[in-house]
Every structure is written in C-alpha cells, then in structure tokens.
Amino acid sequence: MKVGLFIPCYIDQFFPHVGMATVEVLERYGATVDYPTGQTCCGQPMANTGCTEDARPVAKLFLDVFESYEYVVAPSGSCVAMVRHHFHDLLPDDPRVDKVGSRTFELCEFLTDVLEIDSIEGEFPHRVGLHNACHGLRELRLGKPSEQMATPFNKVEKLLAGLEGIELVQLERTDECCGFGGTFAVAEEAVSCRMGLDRLADHKSAGAEVIASADMSCLMHLGGLARRKKLPLKLMHVAEILAQSTKTQPTPTP
C-alpha cells in the first residue's frame, strides 16, 4: 500500500523526529511511504485568519502534490481536518477536493481504520496524559467528545492503551482546548497562555509524566509554556510513543 506522507510545515521545520517516527510506524505496519518534496503546508494559518485569497494557492499546491496518491497520511489531526473539511470553502469548483479529502487520513485513524490495527506491540511503562486535540476530536471524530451523548470511543487512546506498562491518567477535563488555535496563540496571547497553563496543571495533578497528543501544534504551545516554567513534563507526539515503544526511556521533544 503506497502512502503519500504529508508532513505539516511546522513539523518539517521544528519537529523532524516526529516525521521520522511517523515514517517508522507506517513502514512497520506494511505501508510504502513516499514523501513528495514539493509539499509545503495545508494553508490553515491563512484560512483561519480569514485570508482566503492567500490560502487558496497553498491549498491548490497541496492538491497538485497529493492528487495521485491512493492514501495521504499526516501526523496532525488539525491539518487533515483542513484538507478534508475546509478545502471546499477555498476551492469550491475543484473536483480534486472531494477525492483527495476522502483519502487523507490522520496517522492514528489510518492505523485503526485503514490498516485495521487493534493494538500496537511494544511497551511504554510511563504515566501518560492524553491531550485530545480539538480538530482531531471534533472535526475528524477520532473519539467521542465529552459534549456528545453517544457511545464512548477514542482511536488515539485505544492505540496507546494497548502498549504494555502504560498508565493513562484520568484528567479532570478530558478534552478542553489547550489554547493553541493557530494565530489565536498570538492574537489572543493572554487567553491562549492561560488555557495552556490550565491544561498543564490538569495533567500535572493527574500525575502524568508524559503528555501525548496526535497534534504537534498543541504540544508546541504546551511545551513552550512548560519549558518556560521548567515543569518536569515530557511532551510526545503519539507517533513518537508508538515508534519508541520498544525502548523504555521516553525521549522528550526538544
């Protein structure tokens, strides 16, 4: 199975190890990974700021790069939600939007839904707090959000819970936003940071050693706050945990 790997711009630049971990996990489960080098970004920063005209060519570039792939996989729920649910706002007449959108998957849902993997082999003997990133949860339905009255499920949690020795800690607020929100992090700096600090406090009081998420952007924000406060918390993308699950020491995100 050939997978076009989409590595969001900020992961490409700042968190290459998360991209490498994604490759490792995909290949371990039999996917042939191809990374088309013409890719840049999904266009979300511009689109979410209301700058439609600046976002459109970036979305178009994404389609040009990825239209020929059977599957597109990215280690980011937010960027996948952009492609799947919001490209049609930018390119309403482009027939490739539906085609590419329906073939683009977030890493965890690709593992559980397409590769039909029930559990990942490996161990991760640590206390982990799962940060349910909003777009993965509420736009892609990687799990049941706390607001919805339906049967609970959570694809990210399911993959992590299968690891030996892992202890998923119980948070007071299971899916409150961390406050990253793209340009919101800067435009509403005070609220954004306060939201993030509150999330960190919740994980800390739940006894988490590691905060895990399927979205690196949330972790970039939370990690930035944690480092400034010198909090002894490690922040890891789920792909890193899955890739490293045979090792015993978690390597923190730099």
Add this chain to the structure above:
Amino acid sequence: MSHATAAAEFIADAERTKWHDETIFFVRKKRDLAAASVPEWELLRETASQIKRHTLSRLDEYLEQFEANAIRHGIKVHWARNGKEHNEIVLGLLKERDVNLLVKSKSMLTEECGLNPFLEAAGIEVVDTDLGERIVQMRHEHPSHIVLPAIHIKKQEVGQLFHDQLGTEAGASDPDYLTEAARNHLRDKLISAGAGLTGVNFGIAETGGIVVCTNEGNADLGTALPPLHIASMGLEKLIPRLDHLGVFLRLLARSATGQPITAYSSHFHTPREGQEMHIVLVDNGRSGMMGQSEFNRALNCIRCGACLNTCPVYRRSGGHSYHATVAGPIGSVINPARDPEKFESLPFACSLCGSCTEVCPVKIPLHHQLLAMRHELGKRHLLPMAKTVPMKVAGAVLRRPWLYRTMGKLGRVSLRWLPRFLIYNPLNVWGRQRDLPEAPKESFRQAYKKRAPQARSDQEKSN
C-alpha cells in the same frame, strides 16, 4: 477596545480568572449530567434544529399566523423595525397609562435595544426583577452572561452592594440572607409597579400565545399584579405549534443550567381580566441576518447560554470583554453579522475548538460560523493589517516550495545562532510566556532524504 485587550485585563487577576473559569465549568458539567439523563438527547437536538430551520424558512407566514391568533385572543401586537421603534412603542404604552414604575423580568432583547436608559431618560423608573439582573442594574453594569447575568460577581461583592444600597448587615455574604433581602426589596417594587414587561422564550404561531421561562417566578409576579403586560419578542422566537414546545423545554434548561426544566414555564395566551397584554415583535437586524445564508442558522438560538459555559475563551475572559449584549460564541457570530466593523475582533476570540457546536441544543455550527465570519471580514477588507500582512507573506512563501525551504532554513539557522535577547524581543508575542521550540539542524525533508535509500532497500528486502 479589542476582545484580546479586554481579555488580557481580565486575566491579569489570576485568582478571579480561575474562580470564573471553575464556576462556569461547573455549570457545563451539570449540563453534561442532565443531557446524559435523556437517552434521545442527540435526536432531540436534531429535532429542535429542524423545527427552527423550518420555521425560519417560512417565518413570514408563521409571523402572520401568530399575530392573527394573538389578536383573536385579545392581545395587541406591535411591530418594531429596530430597537428605537421598540423603545418608543414601550414608552408610548407606559405614558398613555401614566405608568412611572415598570418591573421587568429577564429580557436580553431589551438589553439589546437599550430600553432601560431610554425609559429612565423619560423619567420612568425601571426595575429588573431577576435577581442577577437586579444586581448588575444596581451596579450600573450590563449582564456578563445571557442566562447568569451576574456570574462575574462574587457573593461577598453582592453582600457589600446590598449593604450599601439595601441596608443589609455589613460583611454578610450568606446567599439565603442576601436573596431574602432582595426578595423583600423587589416585592415592594412589584406591588407598586404600573406595568410589567417580560421577555419571550417561545412564541407559538398556532395559538398566538407566548411562553416565558424563569427560575424565580418573577415574570409571573411581575405580570400578575400590574394592569399592563408588555412582552418584548425577537422575530426568531417563533415555533409553529404547541406540540413543538416540549422539544425545546426539554432542551433549554438542561443545556442552560443542568436543570430538567426551569422552575416556571409560564404560558400567556390571553390577557388576564382587567389587564391589557401587548406583544412587541422586534426585528432589529434579524431579517437582515436571514438573508445571510452563511449565518442565518444563528437565528436558531434559544439563548440557553451553553456555548458560553463551555467556551474556554469566555470562561477565561469574562462576558464584558466582548463589549456586546450577547457574549461568547453565539455573540461572536450575531454581533459581527449585524455590525462587522464594530465587532471585527470577536470572531477571533476563539481557538476554533468546536466545543460550542457540540453543546448547542439547536445545532448551530458555531465554530464554523465563526470561521466563515473571518472570511467574510476578509472579503470586506475589515481585517487589521496586523493580520493581513503576515498572512500575505506566509501565503507568498508557502505557495512556493523553494522559497518555503529557503525561509525555513534561514529561520532555523537564525534561531540556533541569535542570542536569546534578540529572539525574545518585545515584538515576539509568542515568546512572552512561551519558549520557541528548539530549532533542529535539519528539517524533516533533509533527514528523510538521507535516510530514504537505506530504508527503501530494507523494506524491499523484507517484502
């Protein structure tokens, strides 16, 4: 003042922010429990949404039906194009009957129209009889929440306010004691008022009657005593049939406060003997919103406040930071829909987490509307340069892979080599409270290029 600036001022008081957030999140948790007690909750939401959308699609017919049936039952119906007309109609009714004291139950519409200051300027005393609204009125403030108007005020502050204005004991903060004092104070006003004004939660086209939901019974008392009842009603409050009411009553209080139903759901279908009853139907921008296909679903709103309670931004910035009658996610849609220039910062007071959309009992896709509103502001050239210029640059870079690679490398090298004080300069808003990620030597694409041939051959071998 932009929302961000007002929010930063609110957050500067860390203790108060924590208290505000936790108090309101507690209401959200009560909502979750109440919703979970109804097995068909999601079906109810869908049904309510469809009833509202249907009603709005034929609003003209239903309004005429409502008016005809109300008139048939002896109710007088007035039409107001805007807040000014509404206020003048109300003043006219009061003046004709020499009313100099008006008691009001909760009505966000009269807040929207600025009725209180208008009537006060004309020499009429107006007393809000909802406890929370009375508290904010005594403080010369506006409600900070559509359901819990005084949620931003601590009980100790209410104690001080009542001590100053109602003569309660100094330092008293017992809610029962303070409520009793308010009750006695309000009872005097209720007995001597010449007219009672209520809001409207639901107008029923089929019957021409209205339903008012309160927890304090103040709408009942305020209309049972005076000889004149005025009901102010937004055009969008209509539902077609009495049968539909149950759907909304089951959703409203559960979504708002986690109660199964409001303590009082009072039906007014005809004037009491010896009383006059008037309904003022107010447009004030609503029909304009109906024409905006992207945003007209916001007219589904039944003003339960669930989106405010769940909003992580609202809880940490307070209702007054929105500088609008209706705060929170729904306010950030309807205010800029009416006046985009004045409220341009509100659609950005949102991290797009989507929690509001999930709790909304009438399924308004709030966070998608907020996003659509940002695009609308962009289209109308109402975005500030602080947003458009960086995005123009980002767009120009990201549409050109070679430029993106070059700029990426340049950025990483600068971050690696520049001294900390240069990186964390006053213009670096990200860096005020947060560290930037450490810039790696290689981007992913560089690392992947190096690794790729080896890995590819490994994989070929294993296949």
